[in-house]
Amino acid sequence: MTEHSYIKLGLAVLKIESEAISALTERLDKTFHRACDMILGCKGRIVVTGMGKSGHISNKIAATLASTGTPAFFMHPGEASHGDLGMITADDLVIALSNSGETSEITLLLPLLKRLGIPLIALTGNSQSTIAHAADINLDVSVSKEACPLGLAPTSSTTASLAMGDALAIAVLEARGFTEEDFALSHPGGNLGRRLLLRVSDIMHTGDAIPLVPIDTSLNQTLLEMTSKGLGMAGVIDPASGQLAGIYTDGDLRRTFEKMPDIKTARVKEFMTANCITIEADRIASEALKIMHDHKINGLMVVDENNMVQGALNMHDLLRAGVV
Numbered sequence: 001m002t003e004h005s006y007i008k009l010g011l012a013v014l015k016i017e018s019e020a021i022s023a024l025t026e027r028l029d030k031t032f033h034r035a036c037d038m039i040l041g042c043k044g045r046i047v048v049t050g051m052g053k054s055g056h057i058s059n060k061i062a063a064t065l066a067s068t069g070t071p072a073f074f075m076h077p078g079e080a081s082h083g084d085l086g087m088i089t090a091d092d093l094v095i096a097l098s099n100s101g102e103t104s105e106i107t108l109l110l111p112l113l114k115r116l117g118i119p120l121i122a123l124t125g126n127s128q129s130t131i132a133h134a135a136d137i138n139l140d141v142s143v144s145k146e147a148c149p150l151g152l153a154p155t156s157s158t159t160a161s162l163a164m165g166d167a168l169a170i171a172v173l174e175a176r177g178f179t180e181e182d183f184a185l186s187h188p189g190g191n192l193g194r195r196l197l198l199r200v201s202d203i204m205h206t207g208d209a210i211p212l213v214p215i216d217t218s219l220n221q222t223l224l225e226m227t228s229k230g231l232g233m234a235g236v237i238d239p240a241s242g243q244l245a246g247i248y249t250d251g252d253l254r255r256t257f258e259k260m261p262d263i264k265t266a267r268v269k270e271f272m273t274a275n276c277i278t279i280e281a282d283r284i285a286s287e288a289l290k291i292m293h294d295h296k297i298n299g300l301m302v303v304d305e306n307n308m309v310q311g312a313l314n315m316h317d318l319l320r321a322g323v324v
Contacts, residue, residue, distance in 0.1 A: 013155065016146075017147050017155065017156050020143040020144070020156040020157075020159055021159065021163045024163060028167070032168075032171075035121050035137045035139060036168060036172055036175065040172050040176070042070075042093040042119075044071075044089050044090075044093070045073060045089075045092050046062070046065050046070055046071065046073075046092070046094075047062075047072070047075050047093070047095070048065070048095045048165075049074070049094060049096050049109075050077070050098065050103075051077050051078065051103045051106065052154070055077075057097055057165065060162060060165070061161075061162070061165030061169070062074040065165075065168075065169050069172075069173060069178040070169065070173075073087075077105035077109060078105045080105075081105070081109065090116065090117065093118065093119045093120075093121065094118055094119070094121070095120075095122075096121070096122050096123070096135070097122075097123045098122070098124050099124065099126075099141075099142075099158075100124075100129065101129020101131045102131065107130050107134075110131070114134070120135045120137075122134075122135035122137070122138045122139070123161050123165070124141065125157055125160075127142070141160045142157075142160075143157050144156075197284075199283065200281050200283050200284075200285055200287075200302055200311070201282060201302075201310075203285060203318070203321045203323075204302050204310070204313040205229075205312050205313060206310070209312075210229070210311060210312045211225050211226055211228075211229035211234040211235060212234065212235045212236075212237055213225050213236055213237070214236075214237055215236050215239065217236075217268050218266065218267060219263040219264075219266045220263045220264045222248055223253070223263065226250075231299055232249060232250045233247055233248065233249040233250070233299045233312070234247070234248050234268075236272045242308060243307040244276070244303055244308070245272070245274065246269070246273050246276055247272060247276040247299075247301055248268050248271065248272045248273070252273060255271070256271045277300065278301050278307075279303075280302065280303065280304065281311060285323045288300055288323075289323055298314050300312070300313055
């Protein structure tokens with residue numbers, strides 16, 4: 001096999017499988033609409049089942065449904081007839097995948113599902129099959145040929161089933177009004193979860209860890225406070241009101257030394273940035289990142305509605321939290 005031969009075969013597989021998915025677009029009709037409505041109206045869980053390679057696809061479809069607002073799980077059809085059928089309740093709905101439509105492990109379950117009154121949506125490659133006829137709704141996922149040159153290994157057929165499962169999940173997602181924050185709630189460990197669920201209050205420095213100085217503090221003492229707290233800034237407080245009067249940062253320090261003051265006698269109020277940019281503790285951490293990026297700053301003081309300091313954070317805090 002030459003390099004060209006491998007590439008040629010790979011391209012052929014991708015072409016065949018893309019054509020299989022394209023063919024599905026002609027079959028999205030009122031039957032698909034009914035299937036979506038049935039899933040949306042399910043008061044229980046969606047139980048997805050399939051044998052062999054269809055089982056792997058079923059598992060993925062169940063995972064996609066679950067992560068997009070539709071409670072779902074995979075049930076192995078072989079284990080179902082040996083006790084796992086007890087996982088299904090009267091409020092559930094079953095989605096069964098079978099390219100032939102005659103998978104024995106699934107056909108064995110059909111009378112039991114009927115007796116329990118469990119609705120069945122089938123994804124089959126044969127609309128005249130036993131499973132297709134038994135289903136309340138059958139979605140045609142047939143393919144003209146497998147990408148396997150022997151015509152044996154499930155390739156195009158599993159790709160078509162997976163695409164149809166994704167189409168169902170995303171259509172129902174839209175119908176539910178599922179949002180990014182809803183998605184994040186089921187993905188708290190992922191980047192999106194951190195970006196949408198983590199609040200400023202979760203990562204800000206509080207209490208004695210906040211770098212703060214009164215407004216009449218000398219530059220010398222201000223620099224000591226900045227160094228000890230290690231955030232590259234210090235909030236400047238008006239002792240009379242207790243409110244934030246400004247901020248003194250590493251950038252302010254560089255600009256200060258252009259004027260060469262006596263740091264022991266000069267006061268921070270002469271060089272601080274008044275009316276500084278702040279953020280509230282209940283804001284999403286990714287908003288803090290955007291503020292810092294937009295204003296080209298590396299830190300923020302966290303205040304309440306009365307401009308009283310609650311905390312402080314800098315870019316390193318966002319990096320450690322995985323927000324960046």
